[in-house]
Amino acid sequence: MKKNNKVKPVLLCLLPLSALLLSVVVLADTGGAYEGYTTDPLTQPYFTKMMFAIRDGVNPVEELAGNFGISMGDREGERAEVLFAKEDALVRSEEAAASNAGDEEDKSEAGEQATETDETAEAEEITDLTDPTPQVLDLNIPADSTCPVCPAKDYGLANPLYTAPEGWEAVADTSGTFAPNGYYRSLGTVDESYFADALYIGDSRVDGLCDYGGLENEATFAFKNSLTVYRLFEERMKYRNPQGIRGEASLVDILHFASFGKVYLQIGINELGVGNTRQFYEAYRNAILTIRRYQPTAIIYIDGIMHVTGARSSSDSVFTNSLVVERNRAISTLANGRDIFYLDFNPQVCDENGNLLSELSIDHAHLKASPHKRWSEFLLTHAADPNTPAAALYCTDR
Amino acid sequence: MQELLLFSGLGFVFRFLPVFMILYLVTPAKHRSLVMVCGSLLYYAALEPHFVCVLMAAVIVNALLAQPGSKSRALLGIVCNVALLAGAKYLAFRTGDEGSFHLPVGLSFYLFKMISFQADLYQGRIRQKPGFLQTAEYFVMFPQLLQGPISRYEDLYGEGRAITVEKAEDGLMLFMSGFILKVLLADSLAGIFAQISRIGYESISTPLAWIGAYDYSMQLYYDFWGYSLMAAGLLMMMGFPFVRNFDHPYAAGSITEFYRRWHITLGHFFRDYVYIPLGGSRNGLAGTVLSLFVVWMLTGLWHGQGIGYLIWAALLLCLILWEKFVVTALFGRGAWICRLHVWLLIPVTWIVFAMEKPSMIITYMARLFPFFGPGINVYEGDWQKVFPEGGFVLAAGLLLLIPQVSGFFTKHRKNVLVKILLLCIFWAAVCKSANSSLNPFLYLQF
Structure with missing residues (x-):
């Protein structure tokens, strides 16, 4: 290469140097901020770990300063704030238990109060859950019942199409939030005013429901694109209330400062490529526990993950309907038929093979605007009346 | 694999490119064409393993047919290239939504380079016939292989190749x-x-x-x-x-000027190899309209095999004719x-x-x-x-x-x-x- 004394090769020098420097910074990091990330050495340079960490809220300048003992902020404190703290969970559960200790009349409400042992155990961080030890489902249905799993249409326990995944029988709590206790509410038809104290939480699909479902003047919506259950309480979400006020807040703030009679959760599509079904189930379970702590009397609706089109499912290695079904089967088992219900809108918008109808979606994953009214219609016809006490009902058919 | 091959992938920027550039720079200048050809063919093979043979065959055929001043060879080369492109587009159109055949990536671009090479050799724009390796390098150089630009041979090699710091x-x-x-x-x-x-x-x-x-x-x-x-x-x-x-x-x-500034190399291709040979604006109103019609229909077909692209091209043609013959007449240039x-x-x-x-x-x-x-x-x-x-x-x-x-x-x-x-x-x-x-x-x- 001929040298031209007039030209300073600034970029030719700085670009590789800066790449090297970033890699060294990541390699030499002692704070552990980049530990949990993996990169493909063939296609991703080592410093990509720093990029992933930046996405998750890590400040690399602070992290670097911390390596040299320079404090620019409470790194540990911030990390604790980002992750849901155990101590905080304990305090909240004690508060919830104390405030409802005197209510003996409504057994369903008493059944909702998680014991200190149950809730602290259940609020533990997700550990490696590769052991698929099956646990036996026991709904405590009387021996003369002909229906061990009730249709969502009637009781919102679980859709018969979506029983627990094969080889995995759902947890059956004998007490606490998820424990069926023999008392059930049935699902029926309500009018729009039912949603006046409803909160609908979710990912980008809920964004569509908010704008096009016709319930924007009734319910409160909280949503964020690419939201996952793993970061449900860390992310700031967009919200819209029935008065049309929009803003951004964390779900913790929304749940903390408002009281809701019903909470819907539509989430799970973005998690298909992250973790396994067990981890997803545990995170979803913890999320419901957290929601229950903030909203002790709300009816919680687990809205089954909407399917994708056949074209998407057959061409994508991650977004497949078989995996969606597996995840739905897992989370459906969290329903107790009393104040936690599982709803499945998919039969309304899918073909006989369980694929989202292609004419209802442009991008193969989200409903177009026009069919959103079907969704809200479904919600209006599958609602549990909180004013009707849960009754000792048994389904007699499947 | 796309991470490694598409220019906007980190794999390309921080893996493929540094390795290739080091190899390229340490190679003596007289052998750099070989490095480029080998690197580019490997690059294409990784992206389109089923169609790299098509690329290699096209390179060999065009290199063998290349002959300065020979009309018959130039014509044969051009016909072969056009036939290959037309055939591939037709197959892609017929299979349609089934997707059993897709147009090989870069086909439209590298075949157009080959057509321009044959035409330029015949018309004397390329002063001296290059050797096989340099010809192959011109056709397959990976920076232009997938999406152009459709550079002319003389534009790339006319001034010689000189690596300087600047x-x-x-x-x-x-x-x-x-x-x-x-x-x-x-x-x-x-x-x-x-x-x-x-x-x-x-x-x-x-x-x-x-x-x-x-x-x-x-x-x-x-x-x-x-x-x-x-x-x-x-x-x-x-x-x-x-x-x-x-x-x-x-x-x-104006829209006319827009398409002189947009995808310049494609515009020059159609101007020099279709519009001007058809007579351009020298054959009166009817001749001009016909030349423009052919150019724009070919442009539409080049962009895609669906009816939508022909509609797009027809719409632009109408707008250009409107500007050229009505607006200019009424309001001036x-x-x-x-x-x-x-x-x-x-x-x-x-x-x-x-x-x-x-x-x-x-x-x-x-x-x-x-x-x-x-x-x-x-x-x-x-x-x-x-x-x-x-x-x-x-x-x-x-x-x-x-x-x-x-x-x-x-x-x-x-x-x-x-x-x-x-x-x-x-x-x-x-x-x-x-x-x-x-x-x-x-x-x-x-």
């Missing part, structure tokens, strides 16, 4: 600039249009439809301009001259109304590219010009949702359309501060690229 520095700067345009601008604009698409075009409000049209126009421009800059930068780092493929098209004063054509009508014509089906074109047009109904389940405030997150990107996109903005950076490109600023923005783009799934270049489908 050229390498400028080349790297161009590459980084193109990367920024693609990743930070084009991909962000693509995200906005994806959100609009998701709604269903029958349900978008008219303001949102217009935002979508402008958004997609800018997305297409920055995607392709970004790629062209990256390709030009890569070649400059290897000692080749700069190849301009875009010249601020949205600053044009450079009339302001022609500038309005660029700002108002060009974005509308790009909608054709955005739509998967002809019916969607009609649906979208009905939302742009809502004279036939209010749409279905339209949320009137939908356009406001674009701005909290997309407003900055849209504003940046509009700003960069002004030639003086990029001109400022070009003028001060040797300033160290400008380079450091570019480096910082580049790393921001790298961060974004690392955290998003790879968005292939739009012109990769042609």
